[in-house]
Amino acid sequence: MSRIQTTFATLKQQGKTALIPYITAGDPHPKHTVNLMHTLVKNGADMIELGVPFSDPMADGPVIQRASERALVHKVGLTAVLDMVKEFRQTNQTTPIVLMGYANPIEAIGPTVFADRAKAADVDGVITVDYPPEECGEFVKELRARDIDPVFLLSPTTEPKRVELIVNQASGFVYYVSLKGVTGAANLDIVEVSARVASIRQQTNLPVGVGFGIRDAATAKATAAIADAVVVGSRMVQEIEASNDDNLLENVAALMKELKTAVDAA
Amino acid sequence: MQLYDMPDARGHFGQFGGTFVAETLVEALDELRVMYEKYRHDPEFLAEYAYDLKHFVGRPSPIYHAKRLSDQIGGAQIFLKREDLNHTGAHKINNTIGQALLAKRMGKPRVIAETGAGQHGVATATIAARLGLECVVYMGSEDVKRQAPNVFRMKLLGATVVPVESGSKTLKDALNEAMRDWVTNVHNTFYIIGTVAGPHPYPMMVRDFQAVIGVEAKEQMMEMAGRQPDAVVACVGGGSNAMGIFYPYIDVPNVRLIGVEAAGHGIETGMHAAPLTANSPVGVLHGNRTYLMQDADGQIIETHSVSAGLDYPGVGPEHAWLKDIKRAEYVAITDDEAMSAFHNLCRTEGIIPALESSHALAHAQKMAKTMSKDQIVLVNLSGRGDKDINTVAKLANITL
Numbered sequence: 001m002s003r004i005q006t007t008f009a010t011l012k013q014q015g016k017t018a019l020i021p022y023i024t025a026g027d028p029h030p031k032h033t034v035n036l037m038h039t040l041v042k043n044g045a046d047m048i049e050l051g052v053p054f055s056d057p058m059a060d061g062p063v064i065q066r067a068s069e070r071a072l073v074h075k076v077g078l079t080a081v082l083d084m085v086k087e088f089r090q091t092n093q094t095t096p097i098v099l100m101g102y103a104n105p106i107e108a109i110g111p112t113v114f115a116d117r118a119k120a121a122d123v124d125g126v127i128t129v130d131y132p133p134e135e136c137g138e139f140v141k142e143l144r145a146r147d148i149d150p151v152f153l154l155s156p157t158t159e160p161k162r163v164e165l166i167v168n169q170a171s172g173f174v175y176y177v178s179l180k181g182v183t184g185a186a187n188l189d190i191v192e193v194s195a196r197v198a199s200i201r202q203q204t205n206l207p208v209g210v211g212f213g214i215r216d217a218a219t220a221k222a223t224a225a226i227a228d229a230v231v232v233g234s235r236m237v238q239e240i241e242a243s244n245d246d247n248l249l250e251n252v253a254a255l256m257k258e259l260k261t262a263v264d265a266a
Numbered sequence: 267m268q269l270y271d272m273p274d275a276r277g278h279f280g281q282f283g284g285t286f287v288a289e290t291l292v293e294a295l296d297e298l299r300v301m302y303e304k305y306r307h308d309p310e311f312l313a314e315y316a317y318d319l320k321h322f323v324g325r326p327s328p329i330y331h332a333k334r335l336s337d338q339i340g341g342a343q344i345f346l347k348r349e350d351l352n353h354t355g356a357h358k359i360n361n362t363i364g365q366a367l368l369a370k371r372m373g374k375p376r377v378i379a380e381t382g383a384g385q386h387g388v389a390t391a392t393i394a395a396r397l398g399l400e401c402v403v404y405m406g407s408e409d410v411k412r413q414a415p416n417v418f419r420m421k422l423l424g425a426t427v428v429p430v431e432s433g434s435k436t437l438k439d440a441l442n443e444a445m446r447d448w449v450t451n452v453h454n455t456f457y458i459i460g461t462v463a464g465p466h467p468y469p470m471m472v473r474d475f476q477a478v479i480g481v482e483a484k485e486q487m488m489e490m491a492g493r494q495p496d497a498v499v500a501c502v503g504g505g506s507n508a509m510g511i512f513y514p515y516i517d518v519p520n521v522r523l524i525g526v527e528a529a530g531h532g533i534e535t536g537m538h539a540a541p542l543t544a545n546s547p548v549g550v551l552h553g554n555r556t557y558l559m560q561d562a563d564g565q566i567i568e569t570h571s572v573s574a575g576l577d578y579p580g581v582g583p584e585h586a587w588l589k590d591i592k593r594a595e596y597v598a599i600t601d602d603e604a605m606s607a608f609h610n611l612c613r614t615e616g617i618i619p620a621l622e623s624s625h626a627l628a629h630a631q632k633m634a635k636t637m638s639k640d641q642i643v644l645v646n647l648s649g650r651g652d653k654d655i656n657t658v659a660k661l662a663n664i665t666l
Contacts, residue, residue: 053565054564054565055433055566056433056438056439056442056552057442058442058446059288059290059445059449062432065432069432069433072565075563077561077562077564078563078564079563102550103286103550104549104550104551104558104566105563105564105565106564107548107549107555108560108562108563129288130286131286132286132287132289132292134276134285135285135286153290154289155289155290156290157289157290157292157294158292158293177289177290
């Protein structure tokens, strides 16, 4: 069983929902990233989504876009991100790490080399925003051959027929994007999300994570009640953006605790 | 009948093209693909499009034999396809009309566009005004400063111009921002992409709407010269004017197709916008796979060209394909060479060309010199240079 599968199985036994924070690797500075990852775990992260900075993050809103820009000032690319995962693994062998990014950095080294390096760094899953299943057959094969889970996004506009196509390629979990629009957009409609998640569950046994629009304890709790995992991205990155070197870990820890309490209370 | 039959059903030109987008956009692109398939051969749609091209744009655009220029060069005869004479001053309007008519049929009351130099933005704002559609144009904040007259033109036409502050603040960032808008407002919004890039069906659709250039040219060359040219030359940023004139010629034997990229300060300096000439690696950006200027980490690098319309790190996937199958050749012209061709056309022929088109002119002059007087080079004069007078004056240290 992969780390991701083990994590979901354990949480299920405990009747709990996973909390998955997202941070962009290298934001606000590469020296902080591994410490931030450990802080996230210490304060309740069941899994970490680690963003790979990209020069043209088309599917992201301004918050995560700025995080990418801060990281790119320090030239944090795929190689540097994989080194951070390796460093994290020196003291943590249990928390799954899912990379989230865009196709071009993978294209630049090719899917085989990427999969080899991700495996060597002990990455557990990969979300590639602009690789829809129709365009990434070979990539998915390379990942699965190395027991790395290809995680796909489902959106409010994804038709049931496409959901089937996607869940057939995916493993680990699927990630339901609860809003139209880019990351960090407003207003989560929990009733609609709940109906969509229920319908996705009819088509797959994979755990369903929900993200986009979860910004506080209340939305985290409401989402946790209907999903297998709650993903918090822009809100986490906002906290990082608003912090300085001295209070960064402390602020992130406080936010994580608040979210964890909410998710566990669902 | 065309033998050349690209792209495939999912928008691939060999390894290039495709639909590399976030899941949120897949349904919108499916809808667009289906609707475009429905209307691309629909007689009523095509008649409406043809009517606007004739009466609103002023087509067909003439072909002009640049005799004084040809004599000065002393080689092949240079003919110009006069897209600069179109309403709004460039070829861009051919495509915006097609897409806006499609938007109307799809019941989308709002259109958005990205623009670099502002020509595509103006062409979109123009047709939006004519059809009564709401129009929002995204433009890099650097370009907003450089192209103030076009920003004002768009506003006069009732469009909202949104300056984009992210990334390099130029065309590619405007495209990113337009994509973000589309993801968010997909239910009521049609995204009018200005070049033969983006996800399928855009590269094909924009090519089809621009192909009127080549279709006319083939007829006009027979009337004027009794034969087809030895070479067709066009500038390539994303590559829409080039695809427009190349496409109908792809199956015509013995007509060389030559795309001219922007060499900026010189390919060797790295400060250029010529991914094909510089043999840039293959990558994925803005929804398609193509040759892309990027660093070893796969980050897109900043480009340079004196002409904002060519200042783009990628190139339409069909150009990547035509390069690989060797049906078209790609070369690059520096800022200085383009400027010199710009001034030369002004003075020999009384035509002020766009800086983009000046790249094609510069290469045409170079190659004409090596050819005989009975040979013909047809240049796509994709736009007029009125929009560039500030840039040209600034380079000459003249304050207007």
